[in-house]
Amino acid sequence: MALWKDSNLTPNSTPAAPEPARAAPPPAANPAPSAAANPPINTPAPIKERSAMKESVISAGLSIEGKIVGSGHVRVAGKFKGDVQVDGNLHIDSGARLEGQVRASEVIVTGELQGNIENAKRVEVQQGGVITGDVKAGQLTVAAGARMRGAVEFGWDEGGGKVSDLKPAATPIK
Secondary structure, three states: OOOOOOOEEEEOOOOOOOHHHHHHHHOOOOOOOHHHOOOOOOOOOOOOHHHOOOEEOOOOOEEOOEEEEOOOOOEEEEEOOOOEEOOOOEEOOOOEEEEEEEEEEEEEOEEEEEEEEEEEEEEEEOOEEEOOOHHHHHHHEOOOOOOOEOOOOHHHHHOOHHHOOOOOOOOOOO
16 A cells, blocks of 8 residues: 555556666776775774764753763763763863763863762863862872862772772861
C-alpha cells in the first residue's frame, strides 16, 4: 500500500522500470599518475579511540541546567548549572560559569566554578579563573591572578590512596 499518490500514472498503467546502471568508461591507456586521481584513503579510527577524543561543548551564549555524566571531555564556554561527572577532562573557559559539583580527571578553570571538585588527578586554575568551593586533587596549579575560596587537599594520591579517602585532620590548619 502506497502512502503517496503518483500523479503521473493512469489508473491502469504500471510504473516504468528503472534504468539499468551504466558501467564506467574504461580508463585511458597509460594515464599520467596524479594525486587527484588517487586520493589517499582515510580509514576511520576504532570507535574506542574516537570516543576518548570527543569533546562536548556548551557554547558561549547558552545557559543549560541539568546533569552531565559520561566519558569524554567537556568544555563549558556558556553557563551550566548542575553536577558534572566525566571520565575525561573538564575545561571552563574564560567568561563561562559552572554551578555544581565536579568529578573529572583533569579540571582547567579559566572562567568561574561555584562548587566542589572531587578526586581530580589534576586541577589548574588559570589567570582570571575563580573557584568558590573545596578542591581535592592529586596536583594543583594556581596561576597569578587566579582566585579561590575554599579548602584544598592535594598531593595525597602518591601513596596509592585516593584523595577522597582522606580523613579530616584532628586540628584544622589556621
